[in-house]
Amino acid sequence: MDKQYQLPGQTAGLQPASESLLAVLWQQFKREFPSPEHCLEELCRRATQDGIIKCRHCGSQEVDREFGKRVIVCRRCRQNYSLTAGTFFHHMRLPQPWLAAIWLMERGVSLSSAQFEKLAGVAYATAWHIHNKLTIVIQGEMTDESLALPSSLFSALFCKRSRETPARSHPRTEEEEIAASATGKQECNHSSGLNLPNLASPGLSPFNRQSASTTDVDQDLAEAGLLSAQPGGAMDWLQMSDEERRINDLLAGQELHFDVLCARSGMPAGQLSAHLTMLELAGHVRRLVGDSYVRAVDDKLGTSGATGAHNAVCRGLTHEAEMLVACAIKFVREHYHGISRKYVQNYLAGYWCHVDRRRWQLGSLLQACLHSRPIGDDEIRHYVSPALVRIPLCL
Numbered sequence: 325m326d327k328q329y330q331l332p333g334q335t336a337g338l339q340p341a342s343e344s345l346l347a348v349l350w351q352q353f354k355r356e357f358p359s360p361e362h363c364l365e366e367l368c369r370r371a372t373q374d375g376i377i378k379c380r381h382c383g384s385q386e387v388d389r390e391f392g393k394r395v396i397v398c399r400r401c402r403q404n405y406s407l408t409a410g411t412f413f414h415h416m417r418l419p420q421p422w423l424a425a426i427w428l429m430e431r432g433v434s435l436s437s438a439q440f441e442k443l444a445g446v447a448y449a450t451a452w453h454i455h456n457k458l459t460i461v462i463q464g465e466m467t468d469e470s471l472a473l474p475s476s477l478f479s480a481l482f483c484k485r486s487r488e489t490p491a492r493s494h495p496r497t498e499e500e501e502i503a504a505s506a507t508g509k510q511e512c513n514h515s516s517g518l519n520l521p522n523l524a525s526p527g528l529s530p531f532n533r534q535s536a537s538t539t540d541v542d543q544d545l546a547e548a549g550l551l552s553a554q555p556g557g558a559m560d561w562l563q564m565s566d567e568e569r570r571i572n573d574l575l576a577g578q579e580l581h582f583d584v585l586c587a588r589s590g591m592p593a594g595q596l597s598a599h600l601t602m603l604e605l606a607g608h609v610r611r612l613v614g615d616s617y618v619r620a621v622d623d624k625l626g627t628s629g630a631t632g633a634h635n636a637v638c639r640g641l642t643h644e645a646e647m648l649v650a651c652a653i654k655f656v657r658e659h660y661h662g663i664s665r666k667y668v669q670n671y672l673a674g675y676w677c678h679v680d681r682r683r684w685q686l687g688s689l690l691q692a693c694l695h696s697r698p699i700g701d702d703e704i705r706h707y708v709s710p711a712l713v714r715i716p717l718c719l
């Protein structure tokens with residue numbers, strides 16, 4: 325944790341891709357991989373290079389395959405099997421969108437599912453599944469080079485409902501529930517209190533609720549510009565000005581004195597004071613005695629008692645960690661607008677791929693996918709980000 329690291333930005337990938345830049349990249353990809361057969365050849369070439377392709381029956385690496393075909397025939401035992409069966413690409417119908425998504429991410433290009441849908445000419449649900457499966461692979465690569473932080477630090481982003489959102493509630497209530505369950509769980513298991521850094525293990529969360537009938541793909545249509553159709557005041561943070569959002573982010577999970585806010589926001593005192601007044605009037609922020617400010621949502625969490633320890637963690641963040649959180653929030657906001665709490669860990673993994681260009685250089689994501697276990701659609705649907713999410717320390 326006390327390791328020296330650079331803040332993201334210095335190694336950052338491309339900014340929210342413009343349509344003209346995307347068109348150029350897309351042409352480049354199509355020149356490299358003009359057909360599904362060429363994509364399969366690339367998968368096979370890379371898998372062979374990594375020594376992954378061997379006969380499932382006798383283990384021999386001496387195999388034959390026709391150009392662009394998935395069927396592999398063993399030269400020794402003559403049995404055949406599919407190149408993609410039982411791998412990360414198991415359910416892949418067309419290889420091109422998958423390879424394209426990987427190809428773009430390896431170049432630091434992050435697209436929303438709606439953008440990818442349009443670019444690759446696939447269904448929104450396909451684009452959404454590709455994004456989530458790839459980011460789960462990336463999560464699997466997060467090791468010591470990441471910080472475990474309460475997901476509540478990212479609650480400014482939670483404006484999309486998911487199957488985890490309680491009925492008729494704001495998307496952020498998911499966070500309150502997770503925080504309460506996490507604290508309750510810890511009180512049962514560790515009477516000594518919070519055990520921060522090792523709790524966040526990417527993967528299936530124990531806090532799954534499987535009763536919801538709507539699919540997350542439906543909910544995720546908000547990403548495609550249907551946000552305003554959502555109930556529960558989901559738009560409220562979107563209506564803030566950039567300065568107000570910045571103040572709101574600075575206050576995430578902690579109370580700050582006016583002078584500290586002034587220093588951290590870099591705003592003149594008069595301007596800051598005006599914005600705080602607006603935020604207070606809109607019910608986003610509360611002023612405390614001694615000229616400190618707190619976000620209304622955090623204040624509510626803090627006074628509920630169950631999440632006091634959780635908030636104490638937020639207040640104990642180092643300046644570097646605060647900056648990492650702020651940069652990640654900025655990234656998600658710029659590229660995806662708002663998200664649901666349920667998938668915040670996936671977006672943070674995508675952020676890592678976007679900014680850490682040294683770790684996620686060309687070829688690296690495809691390699692991680694080739695070595696990944698299969699990830700089913702059900703796993704994505706039932707996935708819930710853990711109470712402590714991982715955020716990369718970008719070296």
Ligand SMILES: [Zn+2]
Nearest residue numbers: 379382398401
């Ligand atoms: Zn064989």
